[in-house]
Amino acid sequence: MYPVAPLNRALSSAIQARIDNKTKPLGALGDLETLALRLGQIQLQQVSDPLAICHPTMLVFAGDHGIANAGVSIAPSEVTTQMVLNFVAGGAAINVFCRQLGWQLKVVDCGILAPLDHPQVISQRLGAGTRPFHQVPAMGRAQVEQGFALARELVRAQLADGCNLLAFGEMGIGNTSAAAAIMAALTGLPVAECVGRGTGVDDAIFARKVALISEALALHQPDRHDPVGVLAAVGGFEIVQLTGAILAAAEAGVPVLVDGFIVTVAALCAVRLAPGVRDYLIFAHQSQEQGHRLLLEALDARPLLQLGMRLGEGSGAALALPLLEAAVNFYNQMASFAEAGVDNVVETPRDAARVDG
Structure with a gap:
């Protein structure tokens, strides 16, 4: 592929x-x-x-998750849209870091609850949020393939504009649950070792996340050797396009500065689909999310930074750019x-x- x-x-x-x-x-x-x-x-x-770093570009992919309605986060799904609007208004952490450090920042709607008619939002919608994966598959395989194709064209457009370094961020209430489910499915690690606190959930919500992800994996029985099937069963629209974007960058011979837990899950999917991808990945930081250390070990990755961050948005990757420039x-x-x-x-x-x- x-x-x-x-x-x-x-x-x-x-x-x-x-x-x-x-x-x-x-x-x-x-x-x-x-x-x-x-x-x-x-x-x-x-x-x-x-050597050269030209037009470094940060693409932030956003999507909503059906699992969020099951109470796996302290925030409602509407916050995804609110944060996308914050991105385009320039008020989020990722905006601050990109302005400071010289990243070009672009925001992609992969499937938030309702489309935004905004000139600064790139629409690559696969749906209005995924289905609740603890009850039904999150999406169909055709949606995964469509997401890969859209991400590939978006990456090619950045490279045609002279970019030779890419980084990716994400936004989506519920996406740490999807990422943990993907991680458990692909690695075989216990769900409890893959699940983290996400937005800062308490013990009761943490236990609910573990239980729902375990139910989902028992329901779907995803094949760890079939990353596309895993993404369809328990993934997110933004994680699908993250995976496709990483594949496309590596296909073009361009390095990717990998952010935290969710982007690293997408990187694992990409490496499982095309092992040569690993050569093009530079890991920015180790997130505070519990599963990230184990993910990095699975990818034999040594991150550049360890700042105790767990924000997402591409924030850790953004901060690592000066090290590459040095x-x-x-x-x-x-x-x-x-x-x-x-x-x-x-x-x-x-x-x-x-x-x-």
């Missing part, structure tokens, strides 16, 4: 040698060096080319030992240097 090519690692040794020959001890820039190497593997045709800039601008006329006294093998330091 998505022919995602694995990274061409032919230049990896040369890129790493360029990084190692900057005026610093081996490995002294830590994860910034890993970032520069990964961006080089994705972008560079020859090692002397510069990786790009040191790779492009930092002098080598030869260029600076500095003696390179670090002659120990790279692994030994890491152990020592």
